Amino acid sequence: MTTHSLPPFLSYRIVWWLLFGFGIGPFLWLAWAVIQNALGPDPAEVLMHTTGEWAIRFLVVVLLARPLSQWGWPVLFRARRLFGLFVAFYASLHLLVFAQVYVGWSGAILAEELAERPYVVVGFVAWVLLLPLSITSLHSLRRRMGRHWRSLHRSVYLIALLVTLHVLWLSRSDIGDALLYAVVFGVLLGWRFVVFWRKSLRAKQSS
Amino acid sequence: MRLRDVNFPSIASSEITPEDVWLNRRQLMQGAGLGALAAVGMTPSAAATSPTLAELAAAAADCDGCSTDESLTPYSDAISYNNFYEFGTDKSDPAQYAHEMNVDPWSVEVGGLVNKPGKLHLEDLITGFDLEERIYRFRCVEAWSMVVPWVGFPLAALLERFEPSSDAKYVAFKTLYRRREMRGTRSFTSIIDWPYREGLRLDEAMHPLTLMTVGLYGKVLPNQSGAPLRLIVPWKYGFKSIKSIVSIELVDKQPATSWQQLAPQEYGFYSNVNPEVDHPRWSQRFERRLPSSLFSPNRIQTLPFNGYAEQVASLYKGMDLRVHY
Numbered sequence: 001m002t003t004h005s006l007p008p009f010l011s012y013r014i015v016w017w018l019l020f021g022f023g024i025g026p027f028l029w030l031a032w033a034v035i036q037n038a039l040g041p042d043p044a045e046v047l048m049h050t051t052g053e054w055a056i057r058f059l060v061v062v063l064l065a066r067p068l069s070q071w072g073w074p075v076l077f078r079a080r081r082l083f084g085l086f087v088a089f090y091a092s093l094h095l096l097v098f099a100q101v102y103v104g105w106s107g108a109i110l111a112e113e114l115a116e117r118p119y120v121v122v123g124f125v126a127w128v129l130l131l132p133l134s135i136t137s138l139h140s141l142r143r144r145m146g147r148h149w150r151s152l153h154r155s156v157y158l159i160a161l162l163v164t165l166h167v168l169w170l171s172r173s174d175i176g177d178a179l180l181y182a183v184v185f186g187v188l189l190g191w192r193f194v195v196f197w198r199k200s201l202r203a204k205q206s207s
Numbered sequence: 208m209r210l211r212d213v214n215f216p217s218i219a220s221s222e223i224t225p226e227d228v229w230l231n232r233r234q235l236m237q238g239a240g241l242g243a244l245a246a247v248g249m250t251p252s253a254a255a256t257s258p259t260l261a262e263l264a265a266a267a268a269d270c271d272g273c274s275t276d277e278s279l280t281p282y283s284d285a286i287s288y289n290n291f292y293e294f295g296t297d298k299s300d301p302a303q304y305a306h307e308m309n310v311d312p313w314s315v316e317v318g319g320l321v322n323k324p325g326k327l328h329l330e331d332l333i334t335g336f337d338l339e340e341r342i343y344r345f346r347c348v349e350a351w352s353m354v355v356p357w358v359g360f361p362l363a364a365l366l367e368r369f370e371p372s373s374d375a376k377y378v379a380f381k382t383l384y385r386r387r388e389m390r391g392t393r394s395f396t397s398i399i400d401w402p403y404r405e406g407l408r409l410d411e412a413m414h415p416l417t418l419m420t421v422g423l424y425g426k427v428l429p430n431q432s433g434a435p436l437r438l439i440v441p442w443k444y445g446f447k448s449i450k451s452i453v454s455i456e457l458v459d460k461q462p463a464t465s466w467q468q469l470a471p472q473e474y475g476f477y478s479n480v481n482p483e484v485d486h487p488r489w490s491q492r493f494e495r496r497l498p499s500s501l502f503s504p505n506r507i508q509t510l511p512f513n514g515y516a517e518q519v520a521s522l523y524k525g526m527d528l529r530v531h532y
Contacts, residue, residue, distance in 0.1 A: 034501050041284035041498040042351050045298065101495070101504045109490070117488055170488070173469060174296050176396035 012078065019079045023086040026054045027093070044101035051097060055090035056163055056181060058083045063160060063188040081137045084156075088134040091127050119169035126162040129155050157192070160185040260426040265338040265358045272416055272441075272518040274342045280353035280497050282424045288497065289431045290347065291450055292399060293382065293389040300391065301431035308388045308451070310434045319379070319456035322370035332421055332436050336360035340425070341418055341439075346480045346513045348444035352494040357439050358422030363413045371409065371457045378412040379462035380405045380438060381454040399465055405449035406462035406476065407440065408522075416441055416518055420448075442515040444478045475532040479523070480513035484532045 030050060033039045039046045061076070061083045069077035076083075103109045113120045133153055136142060142149050164185050168178040268274065291301035294308075311329060318324040327335070338358050346352045366378070384402030386392050392401045411417065418439040421428060428434040433450025440447050446466055456462075466474035473487050482492045491509055499505040512519050523531070 037500060040298070041280070041288045042298070042495060043501050044495060044499060044504060045349075045351075047501065097501070100501065101499075101506075102489075104493075104504070104506055112490065116485070119488065172296075173292060173399050174394060174397045176394065179396060 012075070015075055016079065016082065019082055023058065023083060023089075026050065027089070044097065047097045047101070048094065051090050051094040055087050055094055056167070058086045058090065059156075059160060059163065060184055060188070062087060062156065063185070067188070067191055084137060085134060088130045091130055095124075095127055119166050122162050122169065123166045126159050126166065129159050129162075157189055160189065260429060262425055263333070263338060263358045263422040263427060265340040265422070265425065268339040268341045270415055272515050273339070275344060275354060275514075277344070277354045279342070280355060284498055285353055285355050285423060286429050286432055290349075290445065291391075291431055291433070292397070293384075293391045293401070293403065293451075294431070295391045295394075296397075302429075304390055305430035305434075307390065308383065308385070308430050308434075310430060310451070313435050313453075315436060315452055315455060317365075317369045317455045319458050320372045320375035321366075321457050322372055323368075325369060327365075329435055332419075336364055336419075338421070343416075343418075343439060343441035344513050345439075345441065345445055345448075346494060346509065348446055348474070348478070348486060348491075350486075350489060350491065350494050350509075351499070352496050352507075352509075352513075354496075355423055356425070357418060357420045358425065359418040359420035359439065361415055362417045362419045362438065363415065365419050365455075366412060366457075369457075374459045375457035376409055376459050377457070377461055378407050378409060379454075379456045379458050380407075380449045380452050381456075382449055383451045383453045398469060400468060402453075403449060403465045404463060404468075405438070405447055406464050407447075408461075409457075410522055411440070411519075414519060414522065416515060442479055442512040442519045444474075444480060446474070447478050477523075477528075477531050479519075479528065479532075480509060481511060481528055481532065482509040483511070484529055 030039075030047065034043065034047075037043075062080055065076045065080040065083070099105055099110070103113060114124065133156065136145060136149060136152060145152070164178070164182050167181055168175070171178045287302045288298045289301040290298065291305060294301045294304040313329040315327040315332070316324075317327060338360060340356055340358050342354065342356045344352060345355050362378075382403040383389075384392060391397065392399075407417070418441075420433070420437050420439045421435060423432060428437065430451075433448075433452075436452050437450040438448050438452065461476055464474075464476060466478075467476055480491075485491050493506050494509045496505045496507050510516070
């Protein structure tokens with residue numbers, strides 16, 4: 001996984017900064033809009049939606065990294081960690097806004113939400129599962145973990161599943177978003193499954 | 208006023224009304240103290256955001272519960288943050304796209320179990336009734352709320368004109384449904400069965416707080432707020448307050464309503480504001496009184512019947528409101 005496919009005037013460092021700018025952009029825009037009070041009369045709803053949506057979008061990017069690298073675009077594969085951390089970042093903002101605006105930092109209300117609303121539980125579990133992935137994204141830890149790192153990070157597919165369920169459960173009269181995510185994650189997961197299946201088939205044949 | 212008889216579906220009235228005709232009409236109406244009808248001449252873009260909508264003359268109401276001294280939600284918020292799924296599910300969609308709806312000519316069919324079925328035209332709505340201003344709390348089922356000065360007349364006054372028969376027990380309403388003018392109804396993934404339907408029990412419909420609404424903030428309703436005629440039932444969740452009404456039917460059985468059809472376990476026929484009965488997916492004990500902000504969310508406690516218990520609780524005496532949510 002080298003970056004030899006990059007044009008000569010682009011070093012990976014520059015690309016990394018471009019991708020970083022892309023990832024941090026939505027946050028900067030939201031922060032500016034909150035300060036300017038430019039999110040309309042009910043910023044809670046906008047912030048919940050926007051932070052959640054960006055977390056999902058970057059999750060799609062993370063899952064796209066491997067197939068794209070195999071189709072000749074390895075740069076994204078190297079930036080997988082960056083985007084993985086942005087998933088955790090936007091998911092955490094999503095949770096913070098929920099705590100601030102919907103739960104009002106009340107333990108009793110949080111307990112009630114977790115007990116009574118399955119979509120909150122599913123979303124919360126997805127966020128919890130993101131934590132070990134974020135921590136173990138440190139290079140030193142990754143090296144120390146060896147092959148365990150890979151198996152741990154496979155839980156990203158479980159997270160994608162939970163997120164789809166979360167959105168589906170939240171749909172009210174229009175299931176467009178939920179369907180879109182279900183299809184995108186379905187295709188990405190399906191592709192991984194096919195690759196895995198082929199590999200094991202080949203392994204069997206050669207043994 | 209003959210223009211109302213000419214039907215130009217899906218063409219904005221501003222495009223077909225010659226300016227001199229419009230001006231004449233405007234003078235005519237202002238002469239009669241009825242600037243409201245000038246609304247039919249407004250431009251599409253003005254319809255969405257306009258601060259120049261026609262003024263309505265209305266007396267302040269002095270009935271019980273008809274006003275509140277809570278601070279008003281700013282006009283710009285009230286007309287830019289709306290649910291009107293015929294134009295899309297985002298809060299900003301109605302303000303952006305509702306101008307595509309043609310509200311002139313407009314007529315409302317009143318029928319069913321009435322002795323004198325008939326039609327009301329746009330003009331009748333504004334000239335035919337004594338308009339009052341009522342300041343109501345408006346509580347959305349999504350747990351946000353506003354305080355809005357509406358202009359209208361009691362639904363009872365309208366219904367009495369058509370003489371409900373003694374078999375009539377409920378009132379069923381329908382919103383306009385025109386795919387060409389309502390992009391939300393063209394969504395492939397929407398699961399609402401159009402047209403939008405709502406209903407009330409007859410005693411709820413006849414209650415003095417139940418308002419047929421033609422304006423807000425002293426101006427004609429902009430399209431996104433349900434022009435030219437909508438219902439306001441202040442003690443029920445906002446979706447009961449059906450917009451852009453084209454049909455009012457008196458019936459003897461509880462009518463099917465859109466949200467109840469869609470998710471009966473979440474939206475009941477009554478849908479009275481009730482902090483004790485949660486929406487299955489969120490709590491109804493609090494509401495964000497708009498405008499809200501991130502650092503001061505303005506989160507307040509929701510009151511039974513949206514604070515109108517004194518006026519309306521007796522309608523539901525002996526009913527288990529956990530069952531009839």
